[in-house]
Amino acid sequence: MLLNSYKITRTLPCLADPEKIRVIAEVSGEIYEAFPYLNAVLKGCIYNHPALTLTIKKEGKLFTLHAHHITLAKIEDEKEAEEILIWLKDLINETYEKQDQIEPNYSMAAELKALDIFRLLPGTNCKKCGEPTCLAFAVKLVGREIEIGKCISLFSDEFKGKRNILLDLLHAAGYEVPGAYLESKEV
Ligand code: SF4
Structure with a gap:
C-alpha cells in the first residue's frame, strides 16, 4: 500500500x-x-x-x-x-x-483548456490586456502566447478568490505565474 x-x-x-x-x-x-x-x-x-x-x-x-x-x-x-x-x-x-x-502518462496540462481559464478570469472584457475579450485572452494564454500577469483586472482585490484558484491551476500545469504569488503560498 x-x-x-x-x-x-x-x-x-x-x-x-x-x-x-x-x-x-x-x-x-x-x-x-x-x-x-x-x-x-x-x-x-x-x-x-x-x-x-x-x-x-x-x-x-x-x-x-x-x-x-x-x-x-x-x-x-x-x-x-x-x-x-x-x-x-x-x-x-x-x-x-x-x-x-496502466501506461503511465507523464504529459503536463493535457487537459487544461481555454474554457477552464476563461471561467476563472474576471469576465469583464475590459481590454486592459490588449485582447478584445476575456475568451480571446484565455485562448492566447493556453497557447502560451501571453502571460497571466497581463490581465490587470485579475490582480485587483475584487477577484482575489478567482485569482488564487487560477494561479494554482496554472502553476500546477507548468505555466508561468508571478513570483510574488509563489512566495505567498502557505504550503
Ligand atoms: S484584462 Fe483580464 S478582464 Fe480585461 S479583457 Fe483581458 S482577460 Fe478580460
Whole structure:
C-alpha cells in the first residue's frame, strides 16, 4: 500500500469562497509514484511531473496532491474533507496496485483548456490586456502566447478568490505565474 495514513494538519479559510474551507493533510510516505498512473486513468487532472504535483478537478472542487501532502479547496467542513481523503486514499492505492496494467502518462496540462481559464478570469472584457475579450485572452494564454500577469483586472482585490484558484491551476500545469504569488503560498 503506497498511502497508509493521512492526518489533517491545517484548516484555513478558502481563498475562493469565504463560506468554505481549505484543508491540508500530511500523508504517510511519498505518494508521487502514483501520479503518472492517476494522470493516465483520470479525466481532467493536471500533472506537473517536474514539480511532483497532480491536481484533480471533481464537482467544482480542486484536490492537489503533492509528494508529502494533499490540499483540498472549496470544502464544506472537516466531515467532507474526511470523506474526500478516504476516497483519495483508496483511489491512490488501487491505481498504484494496478500500475502493471496502466501506461503511465507523464504529459503536463493535457487537459487544461481555454474554457477552464476563461471561467476563472474576471469576465469583464475590459481590454486592459490588449485582447478584445476575456475568451480571446484565455485562448492566447493556453497557447502560451501571453502571460497571466497581463490581465490587470485579475490582480485587483475584487477577484482575489478567482485569482488564487487560477494561479494554482496554472502553476500546477507548468505555466508561468508571478513570483510574488509563489512566495505567498502557505504550503
Ligand atoms: S484584462 Fe483580464 S478582464 Fe480585461 S479583457 Fe483581458 S482577460 Fe478580460
